[in-house]
Amino acid sequence: MRIWIDFANTPHVHxxxxxxxxxxxxxxxxxxxxxxxxxxxxxxxxxxxxxVIGKYKGKSxxxxxxxxxxxxxxxxxxxxxFDLSISLGGNYTATLSRLRRKPSIVxxxxxISFKTPAFRFGSCFIFPSYFNTASLQSKYGVKAEQIFxxxxxxxxxxxxxxxPDPDFLNLLPFTDFITIRPENLKASYVPKNxxxxxxxxxxxxxxxxxxxxxxxxxxxxxxxxxKNIFVPEAPLNGLDVCFYTRAMLTGAGTxxxxxxxxxxxxxxxxxxxxFLTVDTIMQQKGWEFKSRDAEEIKNYVATVKxxxxxxxxxxxxxxxxxxxxxxxxxxHST
Numbered sequence: 001m002r003i004w005i006d007f008a009n010t011p012h013v014h015x016x017x018x019x020x021x022x023x024x025x026x027x028x029x030x031x032x033x034x035x036x037x038x039x040x041x042x043x044x045x046x047x048x049x050x051x052v053i054g055k056y057k058g059k060s061x062x063x064x065x066x067x068x069x070x071x072x073x074x075x076x077x078x079x080x081x082f083d084l085s086i087s088l089g090g091n092y093t094a095t096l097s098r099l100r101r102k103p104s105i106v107x108x109x110x111x112i113s114f115k116t117p118a119f120r121f122g123s124c125f126i127f128p129s130y131f132n133t134a135s136l137q138s139k140y141g142v143k144a145e146q147i148f149x150x151x152x153x154x155x156x157x158x159x160x161x162x163x164p165d166p167d168f169l170n171l172l173p174f175t176d177f178i179t180i181r182p183e184n185l186k187a188s189y190v191p192k193n194x195x196x197x198x199x200x201x202x203x204x205x206x207x208x209x210x211x212x213x214x215x216x217x218x219x220x221x222x223x224x225x226x227k228n229i230f231v232p233e234a235p236l237n238g239l240d241v242c243f244y245t246r247a248m249l250t251g252a253g254t255x256x257x258x259x260x261x262x263x264x265x266x267x268x269x270x271x272x273x274x275f276l277t278v279d280t281i282m283q284q285k286g287w288e289f290k291s292r293d294a295e296e297i298k299n300y301v302a303t304v305k306x307x308x309x310x311x312x313x314x315x316x317x318x319x320x321x322x323x324x325x326x327x328x329x330x331x332h333s334t
Contacts (some may be wrong), residue, residue, distance in 0.1 A: 001333055004082035004093065007033040007050065007073075011254045012079075012159045013042045014098040014238065015107065019086065020048075022322055027329075030082055034071065037215060038235045039211070045235070053078055055308075068117070071247045072096060084332055086325070088154075088216070092120030103332045105325065109278050113189040124328050125293050126321065128153050130277045148324045152317030153278055155257045159239065159311055160318035162262075168240040173230050177209035178301060179241055182219055183251025183271050194271035198222055200294035201249060201269075202229065211245065247301045253279050261285035261314060263307040 003023060004234035005016055020029055028100035031040050035049035038098050043050055048087060067291055073155060075096050083102060085093035097104035098121035106122040108115070111132040119125075127133065131150045136142040149297030169175050199222055202210070210229045213236070215221050223229040237260060248259035249267045253276060259266040266288045268279060273289065275283070282288035287307070291297050 001026045001084060001329060002030060002082045002327075004030040004032070004079055004097075006085070006087045006093050006130065007039050007043065008036065008087070008089055008092060009032070009034070010037045010042060012041050013039060013046070014086050015154050016086070017046055018161060018318065019322070019325065023325070030080060032075065032079060041235050044324050051078060051273075060224065068092075081290075084329065089115055090122050091115050092117075092167070094118045094120075094122040097123070103328075105328055107154065109276060110189070111277050112272075112274055123332075124148060124157060126150065128278055130281045132277050146260050148328070150317060150320045150324060152314065152320075153257055153261065153282075154316035155261055156310075156317035157321055158318075159258065159261050160314040162239045162243075162311065164243045165237060165240050168237065168244055171232065171236065172211065173245075174209040177211050177230075178205060178247045179211045179213060179245040179248060179255075180205075181213045181248075181250040181252070181255050182215055182222075183269070184215055185271075187215070187252075189272070190214055191272055196222075196251070196268055197292055197294060198251075202226060204294040204298040211241065213241070233291040246305070249297060249301075255283060261310045263309045265289070265301060265304040265306065267291065267300065269297065 003021060007013055031050040031075050032053055033043055034054045037054055040052060042194060053074050072092060072095055075092060085104040087093040088107045094104045094106055097119045103123040104258045105124045105126060106118050107126050109128050110133060119136060119142055124146055125149045127150050133147055139303060161227055180198060180201055183194065183196050185194055185196065206228060210240060212229050212231050214231065220231055223231050242259040242264050243264050247265040247267065248255050250256050251269050253270065256266040256268040260282050268288055268290050269292045279288060283290055289300050
């Protein structure tokens with residue numbers, strides 16, 4: 001079977017790579033990617049040279065819609081024939097698959113900001129068991145038989161095979177540190193007029209070594225003048241960061257969930273008032289701490305301890321997800 005896999009954002013790389021490694025044993029894989037954030041460098045770092053189609057067009061609704069339509073037109077002519085598509089998010093793959101009358105598999109753990117094209121045109125949906133599917137049928141017409149759930153988090157899929165790099169700390173100027181990753185203020189899911197609290201965090205933790213992981217080049221200027229802050233020139237392995245750091249402080253959810261599953265103290269200072277259900281579950285378990293108060297975050301980091309890793313459970317989750325995908329492929333190949 002010819003399977004098309006599309007990467008539209010950096011977190012997609014981590015989730016889909018283990019799936020690609022498994023599927024390429026039996027199938028021909030076609031890979032495309034959007035030039036956004038660290039997506040292309042991470043793919044190339046993992047030995048993948050994708051068809052690079054489209055760029056980030058901005059946060060405004062008009063630019064996002066024009067960017068979506070423009071990339072779809074380019075994908076329509078650039079992507080060779082395929083039998084099934086897989087993606088995280090699914091706006092592009094589900095739409096193009098529907099136009100070509102081919103089935104699509106859509107992964108998602110975002111039950112707040114639904115992707116209208118993905119849910120309108122997708123064939124099969126794979127969600128964490130905590131995903132709230134209440135409005136999918138009424139709003140998008142998704143049927144119960146199209147929904148498949150697994151017992152974990154999407155981060156489990158790639159944490160399952162993770163092995164710490166023993167040489168990772170050689171890339172840093174220190175061995176004891178906390179990590180700060182800014183809010184993604186350019187993302188559509190972040191409330192308008194949101195402001196970063198990173199400068200406040202820098203001041204609160206000025207007595208600590210800080211690994212700063214900016215999303216965009218313009219964010220690097222926030223670290224100027226601080227001798228205790230290190231900004232890497234090239235992307236680092238995110239799981240190694242989560243494993244070795246004393247605490248992970250992030251303005252979004254992925255890094256927080258990765259750190260939490262590895263047992264590392266995790267803080268989310270996401271600017272929105274509503275969290276994904278998967279993050280709410282982690283907060284209820286005490287695996288993830290949420291706050292936008294720099295002093296409160298500082299006090300939490302000073303008292304919290306590292307927990308046991310969840311990696312053995314992650315391996316079971318990975319096997320479950322692969323089983324779901326294989327059953328879907330089997331159904332559509334007969």
